[in-house]
Amino acid sequence: MTTLSLIGIGCGDPAQLTRAAIDAINAADLVLIPRKGTAKSDLADLRRSICADVLTNPATRIAEFDLPVRDATEADYRRGVDDWHDAVAATWSQTIADHLGDEGKVALLIWGDPSLYDSSLRIARRLDPLPDIEVVPGITAIQALCAAHTLPLNDIGKPFLVTTGRRLREGGWPHGVDTVVVMLDGGTAFQSLDPDRIHIWWGAYLGMAGQIIMSGALAEIGPRIVATRQEARARHGWIMDSYILKRGS
Incomplete structure (x- = not known):
């Protein structure tokens, strides 16, 4: 029987690894x-760096694989994601079979935490x-972003909402909350909002050497x-960012 450990590794800083994560690796x-x-390639490099830094078990092997790419042209978003997850699961299964067989302990290093806007648990069950x-x-990226800005996420006695850039762009400001955390924004969905009385705390490459943070009145x-x-996306070839929006009176 194979055991698959999904190990949250934080947002890029090896110092964010817990002792439990190091033990599991x-x-x-x-x-x-x-x-x-x-x-x-920076993301694979950081995972390699983490393994080089904390892996002390000489019996542990490392296997790299190419992750399938989601078909962004699929008109049905959910169907496109489901097909992509099936392809990723098949790749995981084949890589495990090629390098381990049908018995042993496998570890996957997951960016941030497997519970928050990450599909590893859904894929693992396939x-x-x-x-x-x-x-x-x-x-998580939320914790890293709040820490970078020394920001308490929730106001006293108030709720907050975690959403995606796509939902913010399509639905506008969510009802019933004054604090919104935006993840997985492929663009800058905050531009679709009326910026009046909104403050933003933004961060990219959180926890990495090239971390960028900015904050202020959205307007x-x-x-x-x-x-x-x-500029950052052009320089690196990719970007991972998130932000927090707070609406004042």
């Missing part, structure tokens, strides 16, 4: 490292054969974030 017979193309699954939690800082984001 060293308990694995096989560590899988996904490659997401040359434009995102593997054939189905392994035992365990999760080692990690620091003033929004255009600067757009320009900075475009």
Whole structure:
């Protein structure tokens, strides 16, 4: 029987690893490292760096694989995601079979935490054969963003909402909350909002050497974030960012 450990590794800083994450990496017979193309080679490099830094078990092997790409032209978003998850699960299963067989302990290093806007748990349940699954939690991008800005996320006695850039762009400001955390924004969905009385805390490459953070009134800082984001994406070939919006009275 195979055990699959989904290990949250934080947002890029090896110092964010918990002791439980380090123990789980060293308990694995096989560590899988996904490659997401040359434009995102930094992400594979960071996983390699983490393994080089904390892996002390000489019996643990590392296997890299190319991650399938989601078909962005699929008109039905959910169907496109489902097809992509099936392809990723098949790739995981084949890589495990090629390097481990049908028995042993496999580790996947998951950006942030497997519970928050990450599909690893859904994909893991599509593997054939189905392994035992365990999760080692990690620091999320939300925690890293709040820490970078020394910002308490919630106002006293008030709720907040975590959403995506696509939903913010399509639905506008969510009802019933004054604090919104935006993840997985492929662009700058905050531009679709009336910036009056909105403050933004934005961060890209959180926890990495190239971390960028900016904050201020959305009407003033929004255009600067757009320009900075475009420049950073052109320089790196990719960008991972998130932001918090708070609406005042």
